[in-house]
Amino acid sequence: MTESKQRREFLKFSATGLALAGAAGLTTLNAQQAAAQAASGSLLPTVLERGTLRVGTGSTNAPWHFENDAGELVGMDVTMGRILAKALFDDETKVEFIKQDAAQRIPNVTTGQVDITIQFMTMSSARAQVIAFSRPYYVEGVALLTRPDAQEKTFDQLLAKGSGTRVSILQNVDADTAIHEVLPDAQVLQIDTQANVIQALEAGRADAAAVDLSTVRWLVARTPDRYFDSGKSWRSMLYGAAMRQGDPDWLQFVNTAFTIGIFGHETALYDAAFKEYFGAQVPERKPGFPSV
Amino acid sequence: MDQIVYAFPFLLQGLWTTILVSAIVVALSLVIGAALGVGLVYGPLPVRLAVRILSDCVRGIPILVLIFMVYYGLPPLGLRLDPFWAAVAALTLFKAAQVVEYVRGAIGSIPRGQMEAGKAIGLIFSDRLRFVIFPQAVRRFLPPWINGVTDAVKGSALVSLLGVVDLMHAINQVIGRTYEPLPLYLLGAALYFAINYSLSSFSRVLERRYAFVRE
Known part of the structure; x- marks a missing residue:
């Protein structure tokens, strides 16, 4: 074997090791995520088919999103996620909270890492140019x-x-x-x-x-x-949830779910959270004129 | 003090994540960096060029940007990593580029005559590296590398930018609930110090172990 050939063999070995090490780290491709991204059209059927909602939120700001003494993620933002899961699956536990930094609120929505961001997000016209806001919930x-x-x-x-x-x-x-x-x-x-x-x-x-x-x-x-x-x-x-633009069905669904959860016939989750996190009763809702 | 006692159990999971991230990053970057480093010193021109460009680019980009590039830049190319692995991949890439330079420096400082002497007694290339160059180079490689390992532990706090709950993020979670930052930051500093101090003590042992020339 000539010198340069030996050297090539040796380097080939290193290259194989390198590829293996890389592959080991990079194989956590989630099939569901991939499917969600591949599907065209609205998120609504995708989420329904998947059976869980993926909500992006934080974990370091009480009373919005934080861990309680039992280590569970709770807060007003988390409750809004549960209200949405209840509206989708009639089960408020079918929601996966993806922890994200405040700086990731918009990018994670626009790149499809999460279905919706609910993370004390102030509604502003500048932000509304890149994402779609839900109706305000606080x-x-x-x-x-x-x-x-x-x-x-x-x-x-x-x-x-x-x-x-x-x-x-x-x-x-x-x-x-x-x-x-x-x-x-x-x-x-x-x-x-x-x-x-x-x-x-x-x-x-x-x-x-x-x-x-x-x-x-x-x-x-x-x-x-x-x-x-x-x-x-x-x-x-105003605090609103953020979604990807160009999906009117999903936006409309979220708005409807929020409106029902705050003003309609299923306000138990919202009322309990309002009481727990803000120490106040929600004002009485009077049937008749739609003050929503 | 009460705050510290109260907070400690909430930090264990985060502490484990910090240790896990650091360990994976250090191990992978050592393997990758050493392989690329050898490529940079002994490889044919195209390999040398590729490693040089990669190393210079990666070291020239802030880790923060690198983390977001991996997390948001790869999915459009069909590779979707969860936050933990995206952060680990970015940190590994950064650390590997540094290891490449440590390796280059360590091997480069071994006199040329050593390689030639190896050739003269008929050792093949891989044996010359194994028995002649590496045993000498490793002594010069260790001090900067251990320094880099403690850097990796501290740098692992950046994974929280992708929502991964490491030690720093766990600390912030408790502060977010109690609104009392100072005791938690003191506890965090103590934990990071404990990890890094044991690493540097271990490194002194290692350096002593490799300090003599084996006959």
Whole structure:
């Protein structure tokens, strides 16, 4: 054997090993996923045929999507997924939650990794240009969290204290404007992370923490001895689920399921979740005029 | 302290994922990187060129971009990986490119005369590598490689970007429920340190083991 031939043989061996190692890692092709992608037309029959719904959501933000003390994924977003599964299969457990990062909410929908993203997604016209939003299932807003043992804990008391009121808020370009819309004289403390915004309140460096309305409700419902809801919320934002564009049947189905689940004859899941995660009763639904 | 005791059981699954991801990435990248590294040093021109281009490209791309490229870029080509394997494949690719360079450096630093001496006593190519070059090169390969292994453990936290629950993501899950970050971050730091410190201790043992020249 000549030298260069030996060398080629040796390298051929390495190449085979390489191919094998690669193949071992890359063979987890899910047949169902492949079928779902190959099928043309609407997702609705594909999902029905598959027998489970694939929902993309997160696992790190209470009360939207988080793991409870038993390690189960729960939250308002998760409940919306269950409402959808119930509408599809009359069984709220036939749903697979695919954990995803917030940055993956749109790409996972457009590439078909999930059937729908339900992950506290603010409906905006910019996003609506790339994905299709469902009807809103919650109206988020900014609210003021205070301490139950503080001198000034209601919104009127905070307003009356004028420039003596200090409000912590997550750093952003329009943080000052947002606070001064409702508390024109307050001092604004811009802080780097959401957890530290709340920490500032606890440490007494702020009289109120400006956070999402849902966060205020969740913290107050869970630990009423530590947190208090000042009773003010403003700046509405709509939360909707995201789907792929160009599938009117699927979009229409999801909207119908959500509307029935929030306003119709099957509101038990929504009501229970609203009570558990926001500590509040859903307003009474009156038959007659369709206020949906 | 209560928080740490409360959180620990929730982190075990994530800790296991971190260890599993790191172990697979380290093992695969070692095999692939060593094979490609040898190809880069001794292969014919087309192989050398291909490995050089691959290594330079992969090392020039941020791991973050690489992870998303594998996860979103492969399905249109007919290869659909679940998040775990997509992340592992991307991290392996990145680490393998580094191993290629460690191997090239280690072999390149062995004097040319060693190869020629091997030839002179009639050893075939694979035997020259096995008995002459590799035993010497491995000593120069180990320190940077172990350093790279601890990097792989820390880098494995990136898998959470695809929704895989590793140690870091498990920590964030508990914070997302309790809104008390500091004790959890301290616990996370301690766990990562424990893994990496045992690795570097082990590496010192390995380096000592290979430090002498076998007669």
